[in-house]
Amino acid sequence: MSGSLNPSSLIRLLGGWNVGASPAYRELADVVRLLILDGRIALDVALPSERSLAAALGISRTTVTAAYALLRDEGFLSGGPGSRSRSRIPSHRPGHAANDGGPRLSGAPGLAVPDGVLDLAYASLPASGEVVHRAFAAALTELPALLPGFGYDALGVGPLREAIAARYTAAGVPTTAGQILVTSGAQHALNIVLRTLGGRSGKVLVEHPSYPNALDAIRAAGCRTVTVAMPAPSRTEAPSGSAVPAGPGARDAGWDVEAMEAALLQQRPAMAYLVPDFHNPTGRLMPDSQRRRLVAAAAASGTVLVADETLRELNLDGLSSTPMAAFSPAVVSLGSLSKSHWAGLRTGWIRAGEPLIQRFAAARTTMDLGGPVVEQLAAAHLVNDLAEPLPARLAALRENRETLLDLIRGHLPDWEPERPDGGLSVWCRLPAPVSTALAVLAPDFGIRLAAGPRFGVGGAFEHYLRLPFTLPPEKLESAVLALRAAQDRLERSPQLRRNLPAPPAAAIA
Template sequence: MSVSLTPGSLARLLGEWNLGAAPAYRELADVVRLLILDGRVALDVALPSERSLADTLGISRTTVTAAYSLLRDQGFLSSGQGSRGRTCIPHRGPRGTAADGRSELSGAPGLAIPDGLLDLAYASLPASGEVVHRAFAAALTELPALLPGFGYDALGVGPLREAIAAHYTAAGVPTTAGQILVTSGAQHALNIVLRTLAGRSGTKVLVEHPSYPNALDAIRAAGCRPVPVAMPPARQGGRTGWDIEAMESALLQQRPAMAYVVPDFHNPTGRLMPDTERRQLVRAASASGTVLVVDETMRELNLDGARSTPLAAFGPAVVSIGSLSKSHWAGLRTGWIRAGESLIQRFAAARTTMDLGGPVVEQLAAAHLVNNLTEPLPERLASLRTNRDALLGLIAENLPTWQAERPDGGLSVWCRLPGPLSTAMTVIAPDFGIRLAAGPRFGVGGAFEHYLRVPFTLAPEQLRTAVLALRSAQDRLEASPQLRRDLTSPPAVAIA
């Protein structure tokens, strides 16, 4: 069935789009383009009719007609019947794109490239295929024993909860299966936690700034107010961490109900929080009555082998979120929450308002994966190290005005640009064969226009193509101050 966007929904997504920095039709087209590129407007969705959108936005129909026509020319709107074009992505690839629309590079180790654009918006890896496949084969042999049951289990199947608990215990945090709730990934876990702990509108949630965009979106969608605490800018030649004193004073002064942190290879900076800072943070959260929620999705992507203790080891009230998405594959959609048993029961109750449990075969397979959690890691980490070093080298060589922070782990490099170019680069990136996530998506209130997250999930030869594309996009913007001005304002809008 065809999906269409109502004028009201699009108006809400557009926010304060009309800033007067460029002709109105251009501003409207640019923000819609950004919404499509960011995935906030899905593909193959019919946009509102020109007349209805003009009425809703209180602008002339000519402006909407011109904006739609620009989007069509740029390849973001198909020429549908009448004026109701459907959203799409331009089918122009980077040099080297094969006739079937797949890049010739897609045969190289790395990610497949379905639409010819090198994707630098996702920081995610293909599956550890053989390991995952074997786990599913084993799960299928175990399935018959569970078939007589109902198949509903809000907490998750026993073998997986036991495997996750054993994993925490081995890492120095004694844990029982009763302290584990299995979820459909870390994002689902965060939503369950938000629904349980931050139910009232306007609840304050402390966040690192920058932070993981989907977490910020979930916090805002739950009606909460993110309280950002700045991460210190990277120091050249030295390790940079967190501003724990700033976090302590924000906790004490603002007394947020919840804090969301990513201490294990923070997304997007890739930093690892030292144990001393972990201890301080847990103590400060306890003093301010704040539930500290730690997202450990990236924890296994430890590129330099630095040691750290899970945050939960420093205090019994810490709520930990984990996932197999980065260690094995995001397609498993398997994550978990670790907390005290009574809180886990509250999370299970909240969960049943969203779904009634996870799929059983996936959980049985995940139990095998968690029991051998490190199996795919040596190979995965070795190629990530190669990719990280290749990317840092390529940036130094081709983008000498960028400051790229060397990450301790994770999947991306957080780069400071020579100017507020991030959104403009994101908007023109498809013209150069790449897709980007604009810096402001990682912040609150339009911050990080000077920053871009560049993942190193692609193979070195793909990264070379991507970095050269970034260079060409930057050159185009530097040659055209007008273009740069026109394209810099909208994302603050979409984020706020």
């Protein structure tokens, strides 16, 4: 179960719903349906009773009863008259398989993409060229000193752990090498944490939307997700004069901390997995005030807060934030070089207290006995010289971000992109719930997409699409023109949208 919504919380989400364009019960049902599809009402949440909601809205109970009945008929609410109705996604929606509650795993990473197809399912960069090559050359000169050893080390080689610890200390989080465990990427790190802390049928709180591979890992571990919806972004005026959703780093959106605090208190999950630093997929940066509140709420509920900092270095606007671990030694931090340098390094880490690191190391040995030594030696050089490739990479990403936003405004004016504070992608609200349909059609137009529902639980986010800006400007233009062509085809053939099959599971990064 994912808790319940009280009348005041639902009214806050409804906004100005009653505009008189159609019967009040239908307007109320339409707005609640969109809130469920967009993930702003999490799945399996109990809605307010008909009587309490009617009283809070100042409308007749008959109106609320009719709205709930319509949503139950459509499959968006479970339960019957006289019982608490809970949010759900109907399993018979076109293009969606039945939601049986079982694992929904993506395809194997590295899925081959045909030549000439622009891959927008991956938000990742090519290697930082000479910098990575130079680090491996240096690593090879250091390797002979380690050859007399066995080469097994569940914690990771000393130079890399020391370099990572020094980075945390410089960021205001005093850290020793004993508080670091080196992993084969952040996904490997999360799997180790889940195996240690999650437990079978344990609860894990996540943002909604969230990183698809993390959601897959939670399901595969047998844990239950407790979703808390991200609030809708504030809006600002784009340079062209049109209203465009804005990232919250310098404004007032961010995370729904009140809802997260309530979920932690009600559900008491074993873990909370959050991406506070340039959230994937929205690109938002969590303000320090919200970090402090969430750390306190997690401590009160006995929840281990796990902060994924894989995108922390991709700070496009130079916004300041404090690492989550600075607010409590109980926070577990995950990091990686995959986004800042190259995914091919397969180097990540866990930072936590030493007793917990020892537990993670013991769990890790049931999965593997350590990472490749040469890659770790090279990674130590990259961590020690982290600033070298970043200024040029950030400058290129800033240009790409503005290029993509301009292209969307010019060619897809009815799309609503949220301007990210950092990271590698833009989260777009579509004018209609066609994300899956676009993903199915996309290869016909030379692009590959990750449909919005891959970033949620149970089929939410059909109104959304994540678009990376990691391609060069000329390829971004080709991609946006292809998106416009795919959208035009859907608009000309509504029947096509209803009859499209679900897209094949795709690898996402």
